[in-house]
Amino acid sequence: MIIPxxxxxxxxxxxxxxxxxxDSECTILEIQGRNRCVYAILGDESKEVMFKRIAxxxxxxxxxxxxxxxxxxDRRSALADHRVKVGATEVGKDAPFVIGGPCTIDPANxxxxxxxxHALKEAGVNALRGGVWKPRTNPxxxxxxxxxxxxxxxxxxxxxxxxxxxxxxxxxxKLAIEAKVDVxxxxxxxALNYSLLxxxxxxxxxxxSAVLLKRGRxxxxxxxFIAAAEYIVAEGNPNVMLCPRGTTPGLxxxxxxxxxxxxxxxxxxxxxxxxxxxxxxxxxxxxxxxCSLASIAYGAxxxxxxxxIDPAKGIGDDPKQAVTPEKMKEIITxxxxxxxxxxxx
Ligand code: PEP
Ligand code: MN
Numbered sequence: 001m002i003i004p005x006x007x008x009x010x011x012x013x014x015x016x017x018x019x020x021x022x023d024s025e026c027t028i029l030e031i032q033g034r035n036r037c038v039y040a041i042l043g044d045e046s047k048e049v050m051f052k053r054i055a056x057x058x059x060x061x062x063x064x065x066x067x068x069x070x071x072x073x074d075r076r077s078a079l080a081d082h083r084v085k086v087g088a089t090e091v092g093k094d095a096p097f098v099i100g101g102p103c104t105i106d107p108a109n110x111x112x113x114x115x116x117x118h119a120l121k122e123a124g125v126n127a128l129r130g131g132v133w134k135p136r137t138n139p140x141x142x143x144x145x146x147x148x149x150x151x152x153x154x155x156x157x158x159x160x161x162x163x164x165x166x167x168x169x170x171x172x173x174k175l176a177i178e179a180k181v182d183v184x185x186x187x188x189x190x191a192l193n194y195s196l197l198x199x200x201x202x203x204x205x206x207x208x209s210a211v212l213l214k215r216g217r218x219x220x221x222x223x224x225f226i227a228a229a230e231y232i233v234a235e236g237n238p239n240v241m242l243c244p245r246g247t248t249p250g251l252x253x254x255x256x257x258x259x260x261x262x263x264x265x266x267x268x269x270x271x272x273x274x275x276x277x278x279x280x281x282x283x284x285x286x287x288x289x290x291c292s293l294a295s296i297a298y299g300a301x302x303x304x305x306x307x308x309i310d311p312a313k314g315i316g317d318d319p320k321q322a323v324t325p326e327k328m329k330e331i332i333t334x335x336x337x338x339x340x341x342x343x344x345x
Contacts, residue, residue: 001064001071001078002028002039002054009037013059024050031072031238032206034085038078040071040234069223070230072238073270080271084239086182086210087162089126091241091273092301096335099164099183099212099275099304100328101129104316105148113148116309117155119325124332127183128155129164129304133172134316135189142315146175153179164212164304170199177203184211188245188280191216192224194231201235210239212275212304217256219247222265229272241273242266243304244295246281255283255321260295267299275302279321285311288323289331296335297342305331 002017009017009030017039018028026043041050046065055063068074084091091097100120105113117128130152133144149165156163162182167173168190176184184204190196191214200211211232215225229240244263246256258281263274278291292303308314308322323331 001066002041003061003064003078004037004039005059005061007036009039009059013057014039016057017054017060020050020053026050029234029236031079031233031236033079033082033238042234070227070270072233073226073230073240073272075269075271077271079233079238082238082271084210084241084273086127089162091210091275096296096300096332096339097127097273097275097302098125098328098332098335099127099129099302100125100307101164102131102308102314102316102322103279103306103318104131104134104142104144104314105151106315107145107147107151109313110151110154112309112313113151114155114158116307116325117159117161119309120307120328121159121161123307123325123329125161125307125328126302127162127164128152128159129183129185129306130155131316132165133168135166135168135187136316149175149179167200169196173200173203177207177209180207181209183241184209186211186213188214188217191220192228194228197228197231198235201232201237204232204239205236207237209237210241211237212241212243214243214245214277215247215259215262217246217248222262222269226266226270226272229270241275241302242270243275243277244281245277246283250283254281254287256281258282258291258294260291260298260300263295263298263300273301274299275304276300277304279304279306279317279323283317283321285321285323285327288321289327289334292331293334293338296338299342303331303335
């Protein structure tokens with residue numbers, strides 16, 4: 001990882017660095033952080049001569065070499081002080097970052113989503129979620145609808161809140177980026193789809209779109225989880241958030257096996273913020289508050305919670321696991337209190 005003396009290398013300086021890297025069969029990737037650019041060396045970084053030649057350039061502050069399977073995501077990397085912003089808010093800075101909204105937007109009843117969005121704004125969420133395209137276990141279940149993208153964009157315009165939607169393929173990704181969706185969600189089923197992760201990183205590089213990467217539900221280990229995020233960062237978008245959401249097999253009575261307890265492990269290994277999804281983890285509205293507070297106690301930076309103004313009228317997971325906006329308000333208030341009191345490692 002190359003750190004320049006100033007915020008960004010000039011085109012001429014970058015050319016010099018690229019030439020040296022090329023001589024050692026490596027390439028350079030520019031990564032735009034919040035305040036400055038850093039440059040990753042892609043290829044066999046261990047080449048001593050290349051390392052010394054780059055470090056010796058007058059406009060280079062230092063070249064860091066860290067032994068890690070995820071050298072950009074690693075807590076010791078030059079991105080360690082990178083902070084992820086969604087809209088105007090820095091994730092995990094002053095209070096838990098809360099994303100809320102239905103599992104699935106019902107295109108036949110757009111008002112349910114719009115009313116939910118306003119009620120959630122009132123409840124204090126930082127961003128809205130809503131499924132436009134849905135990864136459904138049953139191929140005959142509702143699969144989503146492009147029209148739902150217009151509905152969530154309308155909610156963004158009316159509330160001023162940033163929005164989060166899941167993308168499952170290139171076409172959806174392109175539509176979402178074109179629509180300037182603030183958070184591109186990668187679901188648990190695509191959590192280890194490396195081609196998609198690379199494409200997301202590449203197409204969202206240099207944009208304001210952050211990525212919420214869910215944990216693979218077949219118990220992706222913390223290292224495997226972080227390495228998946230590395231694919232996105234290594235294509236140029238460092239704005240990633242890691243989202244534990246429960247793993248299979250489920251704990252009897254819960255939809256999945258709650259995994260918020262890995263939050264401190266992740267935070268110890270990487271600088272990326274951890275945003276837990278308690279809704280898919282426990283899978284029942286009545287347990288969502290307990291799982292949310294446990295997540296904050298474990299050091300999570302935020303929460304992604306399914307919520308609907310009238311869960312019984314929702315589709316997808318909503319009738320079972322969505323909390324009402326009133327409940328959301330209660331969760332946010334309690335989470336903030338806990339956040340202020342929690343043990344800081
Ligand atoms: C969702 O957020 O609605 C969703 C499908 O999540 P997951 O990928 O965690 O199942
Ligand atoms: Mn859902």
